[in-house]
Amino acid sequence: MALGMMSTMTRTFARLAGQALVGLLILATASPPAQAEGFVAGAVGTYEPDGNSGREAVYGLRGGYRFRPDLGIEGALAHVDFGSLADDGPRLPGLAIDLEADLWALDLSLAWYPQGGNFVVFAGPGRAKVEASARVRFLDLVFEDSASTQVWTAHAGVAYRWQLGESFFLRPEVRVRRYFDDEPAADELTEGVTIAYDGTDYEASLVFGWAFGR
Numbered sequence: 001m002a003l004g005m006m007s008t009m010t011r012t013f014a015r016l017a018g019q020a021l022v023g024l025l026i027l028a029t030a031s032p033p034a035q036a037e038g039f040v041a042g043a044v045g046t047y048e049p050d051g052n053s054g055r056e057a058v059y060g061l062r063g064g065y066r067f068r069p070d071l072g073i074e075g076a077l078a079h080v081d082f083g084s085l086a087d088d089g090p091r092l093p094g095l096a097i098d099l100e101a102d103l104w105a106l107d108l109s110l111a112w113y114p115q116g117g118n119f120v121v122f123a124g125p126g127r128a129k130v131e132a133s134a135r136v137r138f139l140d141l142v143f144e145d146s147a148s149t150q151v152w153t154a155h156a157g158v159a160y161r162w163q164l165g166e167s168f169f170l171r172p173e174v175r176v177r178r179y180f181d182d183e184p185a186a187d188e189l190t191e192g193v194t195i196a197y198d199g200t201d202y203e204a205s206l207v208f209g210w211a212f213g214r
Contacts (some may be wrong), residue, residue, distance in 0.1 A: 037213045038065045041171070045205030047080045056080050062207055069116030076107040078203065101132040105177065107155050118163075123156035128179060130197055151181045151197060159207070171207040176200060
């Protein structure tokens, strides 16, 4: 198993995205916030991979800090268990193939609340880890292998927050996430399980949160 190295374009994008986010955070903290608050939350929703008509369940955690009424920073962790990806199409008699995959995605966002309201637009860079395993059985022969890779990402989304009492809230949100990975080299394809993911996925979640420090 061998994993392809990140391309120069991907490294450049990640560096520029990180620098831009740091610059925006400096601007956000340049003046004291009129109303600062933090929050922690859990999330559950649906996840639609690029090129796949099916949807998977996604679970996650959220956390953030609203520096002032119109600006804040957020972090989001999402997990998707794709389960078995075995192809149900025709195959040779005696041949059984079972593929499984897991995805972990960590997003760091700058959040903008227009006019200091409950509607929020967020965007930023991130990092994802994809793990996969394969089990191939042909007659009495069994082959098993696994692999993992880490991918730079960029995301953007919108959400709306409904306050439930003093501290608790509900926040439906949607986000689109782009993965920047290299295609494996030709010689890597003969070395077992190889992962490469370069696509755009969609996520819709309902967030259950608790705000503090208001």
